[in-house]
Amino acid sequence: MSEAAHDIRKAAELLRQGRLVAFPTETVYGLGADAFNEGAVRAVFEIKGRPPINPLIVHVSGPEMARRVVADWPDRADALAREFWPGPLTIVLPRASARSRLPAIITAGGPNVAVRCPDHPVALALLFEFGGPLVGPSANPSGTVSPTTAAHVRAGFPGPEVFVLDGGACRGGIESTVLSLAGDVPRILRPGLVSAVEIERVLGERVELGGEVAGATDAPMESPGLLARHYAPRTPARLFESREWPDVLEEEGGGRAVVILIGHREVPAPHVLLAMPMRAEDYAARLYASLREADAAGAERILIERPPEDSALWEAIADRLLRATAD
Ligand code: TXA
Ligand code: MG
Numbered sequence: 001m002s003e004a005a006h007d008i009r010k011a012a013e014l015l016r017q018g019r020l021v022a023f024p025t026e027t028v029y030g031l032g033a034d035a036f037n038e039g040a041v042r043a044v045f046e047i048k049g050r051p052p053i054n055p056l057i058v059h060v061s062g063p064e065m066a067r068r069v070v071a072d073w074p075d076r077a078d079a080l081a082r083e084f085w086p087g088p089l090t091i092v093l094p095r096a097s098a099r100s101r102l103p104a105i106i107t108a109g110g111p112n113v114a115v116r117c118p119d120h121p122v123a124l125a126l127l128f129e130f131g132g133p134l135v136g137p138s139a140n141p142s143g144t145v146s147p148t149t150a151a152h153v154r155a156g157f158p159g160p161e162v163f164v165l166d167g168g169a170c171r172g173g174i175e176s177t178v179l180s181l182a183g184d185v186p187r188i189l190r191p192g193l194v195s196a197v198e199i200e201r202v203l204g205e206r207v208e209l210g211g212e213v214a215g216a217t218d219a220p221m222e223s224p225g226l227l228a229r230h231y232a233p234r235t236p237a238r239l240f241e242s243r244e245w246p247d248v249l250e251e252e253g254g255g256r257a258v259v260i261l262i263g264h265r266e267v268p269a270p271h272v273l274l275a276m277p278m279r280a281e282d283y284a285a286r287l288y289a290s291l292r293e294a295d296a297a298g299a300e301r302i303l304i305e306r307p308p309e310d311s312a313l314w315e316a317i318a319d320r321l322l323r324a325t326a327d
Helices: 003-016 036-047 074-085 121-130 152-157 196-203 280-296 312-325
Strands: 020-023 032-036 057-059 091-094 112-116 162-164 177-180 187-190 237-240 256-261 272-276 300-306
Touching: 003 020, 003 162, 003 280, 020 036, 020 121, 020 237, 032 036, 032 057, 036 152, 036 272, 074 091, 074 196, 112 196, 152 162, 152 280, 196 312, 237 312, 272 280, 280 312, 300 312
Parallel strands: 020 162, 057 112, 091 177, 237 300, 256 272, 256 300
Antiparallel strands: 020 032, 091 112, 177 187
C-alpha cells in the first residue's frame, strides 16, 4: 500500500474512534470529524474556539450521502450538484429530522444543514474510505486566517489532537460559495468560487445576495454587523485604493508596513512588498498564505491594495479582504 493510501486508512480509523482529522480540499483545509458522533463534533467546536451559534458544513461524497443529513433533496439541489459537485459550492437545506442521528450542534440548533462535496482526491478518498458524512469547518482557530497548506493547519493546531492529511497547497484558496435553498428564493450567504451568475444559469431563476455577505463597495452597508472580523491576521491591516499609492505610506505616520500590492512596484525601505498575481484565480490561491506571510514579517501594519471588483471572483476576494481588515 502506498503511503498516501495508508494515511487515508489510518485517518478513517481515527474518525471512527471519534478523533479529528484535517484534510485538504480544493478551497482550504477542513477539520474533519464524524458528523454522526456528537462528542467528536463538540471537540471540533472546542478546539477551534468556535462559537456554538456558528453551524458547521457537512462534507459528503455526493448527493447520495447528502440525503442522509437533509430532510429532502430537491430538484434544484440535484441540478446544482450535477453541475458543480464535486466543487466549491455549499448547499443549505432543511436538515434531517430530529430523530435522525445528526447532532443539533452541527446546525447550531437551527432547522437547516449545509452540505458540500469537495473536489480533492484526498478529501474524496477519505469520504469513501470512512463511508459517511464529515463535518469540515476550515482547519484553523476561529477568527484566524484559513489554512491553505498542511503547515498552516499544524501552526494552528500543533498538538496530537489533530491528525493532518497533507495534500499540498489548496488550488482555490478561498472558501466555498454558500447557497441557501432553504427559503423560497435561492440566496448566497457567502460569496466564493462559484458565482451567482453561474448558479442562476443552472437554476434558471434569480439568486439573491445576502446573509453573511459583506458589502464590497464604498456604499454604507445595510448591516455593519455582517462584517464580522474574520479570516484576519493579527497585525492591524487596512485596505487602500490604488490611487492612494504611495501616499498611504506616509498618511498614518511612521511604522514599518508590509504592503500587499497587485503586481510589482517599488516600495521604499523599510517597508516590505508582497506582490500579488493580477489574475483573480491566482490572487485567491495566494491570498491566505500572503496574509500569513505579512503577519510573520513582524511589521506594525499591513496595507492592502483594494483589488478591482469587476468579476464575481474579485468580489468574493473583496469580501474576504473586508473581513480581514474589519476593526
Ligand atoms: O470551502 C469551504 O467551505 C471550507 C472547506 C473546508 O470545505 N469550509 C468552511 O467551513 O469554510 P466554515 O465552517 O469555516 O464555514 C462554513 C460557513 C460559515 O459561514 C457558516 O456560517 C455557514 O457556512 N453555514 C454552515 N452551516 C450553515 C447552515 N446550516 N445555515 C447557514 N449557514 C451555514
Ligand atoms: Mg472558517
